[in-house]
Amino acid sequence: MKEKAQIIQIIDSQTYEVSILEDADTCKSCSNQSHCCGSGKNILVFSEKPFQEGDEVWVDIDEKNEAFLALMVFFFPLLIGITGALLSFHLFFQDNAFIAFLFFALFFSLSFFILKKVEKKSSHKLPKIISKN
Numbered sequence: 001m002k003e004k005a006q007i008i009q010i011i012d013s014q015t016y017e018v019s020i021l022e023d024a025d026t027c028k029s030c031s032n033q034s035h036c037c038g039s040g041k042n043i044l045v046f047s048e049k050p051f052q053e054g055d056e057v058w059v060d061i062d063e064k065n066e067a068f069l070a071l072m073v074f075f076f077p078l079l080i081g082i083t084g085a086l087l088s089f090h091l092f093f094q095d096n097a098f099i100a101f102l103f104f105a106l107f108f109s110l111s112f113f114i115l116k117k118v119e120k121k122s123s124h125k126l127p128k129i130i131s132k133n
Contacts, residue, residue, distance in 0.1 A: 081108035
């Protein structure tokens, strides 16, 4: 999916934060209007070419990659938290819910640090800037 965007922040030499701009021709007639990025949302994008803040660009967003990332953000922390709770039952007292809750909270929080590290290392999987408008 091709979206019009404006660069609002330079994260590093190849990663930019952009704000999706409304494209009246495509957004209003699109059947996936409620599921896509939509106007005004900020996302991180990747580009090997240098750009400046304020530049308007075209961004290519892969829908499959977007769905996978959403799945990771919502289910990975929950899965890791449940794993922590089950681990506490195995290692400690089997009937102590407070320790299970502490392990759940600890592992749940740890999963966000893991996701942040993965995000920094996988900038090549971010949506890409196609061209300057």
